[in-house]
Amino acid sequence: xxxxxxxxxxxxxxxxxxxxxxxxxxxxxxxxxQLDRARENSRARAVRxxxxxxAVPLTSLLAPRRPLTNADVDRxxxxxxxxDAAHQVLVADRYLDGVRGWWVLxxxxxxxxxxxxxxxxxxxxxxxxxxxxxxPDAVPxxxxxxxAVLRPPEPPVDRAxxxxxxxxxxxxxxxxLTQLVQRWPQPLIAGYLVxxxxxxxxxxxxxxxxxxxxxxxxxxxxxxxxxYALQWFVFAGFMLALWVRLVRDDHRGRLPxxxxxxxxxxxxxxxxxxxxxxxxx
Amino acid sequence: xxxxxxxxxxxAYATGVFLLLLTLHVVLQLxxxxxxxxxxxxxxxxxxxxxRTWVPMVHGYLYLAxxxxxxxxxxxxxxVVWKTVLVVLAGTVPFMSFVAERWVRGxxxxxxxxxxxxxxx
Numbered sequence: 001x002x003x004x005x006x007x008x009x010x011x012x013x014x015x016x017x018x019x020x021x022x023x024x025x026x027x028x029x030x031x032x033x034q035l036d037r038a039r040e041n042s043r044a045r046a047v048r049x050x051x052x053x054x055a056v057p058l059t060s061l062l063a064p065r066r067p068l069t070n071a072d073v074d075r076x077x078x079x080x081x082x083x084d085a086a087h088q089v090l091v092a093d094r095y096l097d098g099v100r101g102w103w104v105l106x107x108x109x110x111x112x113x114x115x116x117x118x119x120x121x122x123x124x125x126x127x128x129x130x131x132x133x134x135x136p137d138a139v140p141x142x143x144x145x146x147x148a149v150l151r152p153p154e155p156p157v158d159r160a161x162x163x164x165x166x167x168x169x170x171x172x173x174x175x176x177l178t179q180l181v182q183r184w185p186q187p188l189i190a191g192y193l194v195x196x197x198x199x200x201x202x203x204x205x206x207x208x209x210x211x212x213x214x215x216x217x218x219x220x221x222x223x224x225x226x227x228y229a230l231q232w233f234v235f236a237g238f239m240l241a242l243w244v245r246l247v248r249d250d251h252r253g254r255l256p257x258x259x260x261x262x263x264x265x266x267x268x269x270x271x272x273x274x275x276x277x278x279x280x281x
Numbered sequence: 282x283x284x285x286x287x288x289x290x291x292x293a294y295a296t297g298v299f300l301l302l303l304t305l306h307v308v309l310q311l312x313x314x315x316x317x318x319x320x321x322x323x324x325x326x327x328x329x330x331x332x333r334t335w336v337p338m339v340h341g342y343l344y345l346a347x348x349x350x351x352x353x354x355x356x357x358x359x360x361v362v363w364k365t366v367l368v369v370l371a372g373t374v375p376f377m378s379f380v381a382e383r384w385v386r387g388x389x390x391x392x393x394x395x396x397x398x399x400x401x402x
Contacts, residue, residue, distance in 0.1 A: 049321060227338045231345050242352060249356075 007251040013243070020243040024236040031232030038225030050074030051149055051213060058150065059113040064187035068152050074213065077150050077193065079119060081110040085139035087184050090171045096125040096209060104134050104208045105175060105192070107184050108146060118186035120175060121148060121193040124208025129171065131208075138206035140198075148193035149213035153177045282357045282396060286389045289354045290382055292347040297378035299340040304375045306336050347372045358389055 007013065055076040062068060084107040091103040103125055107118040126134040154174040157165065165173045172179055175192045194213040306325035313322045326333030348369055355365045364384070371381035 224334055224338055228341055231341045234345055235348070238349060238352075245356070 004247070004251050008247045010250075013247050013250070016246065017243055020239045024239040027232045027236035027239065031229045031236065034225045034229035034232060038222045038229060051076055055147060057113065058119060058148075058189070058193070059110065061150065062119075062189045062191060063114055064117050064189055066190065068150070068191040072150055072191075073152055075150050076147065076196070078145065078147055079108060079110060079193065080112060080143065080145045081108045081118075082143055083107070083121075083123075083139045083141070084109050084118065084184070084186075085136040085141075088136050088139060089180075089183065090126075090129050090134060091122075091175055092167050092171050092173055094125060094211075096211065099127060101125050101127045102129055102134065102171070103175075103211065105172070106139060107180075107186060107188075108144075108193070109186055111143065114189075116186060117189060118184055119189040119191070119193055120177075120180055120184075121146065121195055122175070122211050123195050123202075125211050126208045129168070132206040133208040135206065138204070140200070140202055142200075145199040146193065146195055147197040148195045150191050151175075151194055151213070152191055282389070283393055285350075285354045285357050286386070286393070288350050289385060292343065292350050293372070293378045293382035293385070296340070296343045296347040296372045297376070297382075299336065299343050300372070300375055300378065302332075302336050303340045306332065344372050347378075354385070354389070358392055360385070360388055 008017075051074060053075055055078050058077040058079040061072050061075065061077065088104065088106040091105050094101055094103045104123045105120055106123050108121045109116065109118050123139075124133065128134075132138055154176055156176045156178045157173050159165070165171075167173060177188055177190065177192075181188050194211055196210070196213065302325060309327065310319050310322040310324035313319075313324070313327070315322050322333075324333050325336055329336070351365065351369050351372075354360075355362075360368075368381040368385060371377035
């Protein structure tokens, strides 16, 4: 063992160890970088890309009883109409920056194309159902143009027939269109919007905090980065394994001082020295 | 040594082919017009279903295997070190792994003839 150590401490092996460790460090950090990318990719990038598309009028994509297609999920849209403050509801158990609160969900009754239809819009988040920004009289009156991100409706909460959500009146446990169509008189568009901007802008202090439009993760991209990360880690490990193997060979006296095999005169090494033992053997 | 050479040759071709597919993928991505950033476009995925994901992934694993198999071959043959490093790097340059494969074959086949016939692997 000490002999192996003495071999390993030869200057050339120490130098090679430094090189191998350096390369392994670079490779491991590249692997870490790919892991970070995998993590970031699956969420933030999907959102960024989906929301980077140019906004289109909502009514060009959807109408009541027309289903939302996957391609339109997270698409930025514009819509114009008036807020129907009297029918505003709160969606319970919504978190913003880790704080439990409520979404303020207000019907926007459309003008122009699709006039009279309504779409559910998350205007923002409030920390308490009694927050001033959650009050119906805090809803801006008059015509409004909104910019928003289109989201698919949330699935209905599974519960026994006739059982209520147990929430106070005016609160829902999801952006569930099957509940909204019973509360709101207008024909509803099959999806909801997360407000990003409105014109005229909301003024005053009683404005719910904006909710970041979230998107489901794109597993495919994440897998690709995880794959690259794994490959970098294997390369890093391989560098060190290679060094160990070289030292071991030198210790057993098998490593030629130079590389003679390419020298046609030298030919292969004598069969007594087992050169034909690769890393796999 | 013979099967190590065969393993190397199979991987040199496989890596070379997938590197060409990957190159084609990037060229297609750059040529395509889309709202997305070029590296997020479908690329070869428009020709091979899902290719946008599996072509880069398979190439990654193949190259990993290529490096390991090349080093394994070096342990058995002790080819010139710096040229072996070039062989490893050739796996990252389009078409070069085919050139490297020819060089390796030219180097290793004479060794095989000089080698006693009964040695395995």
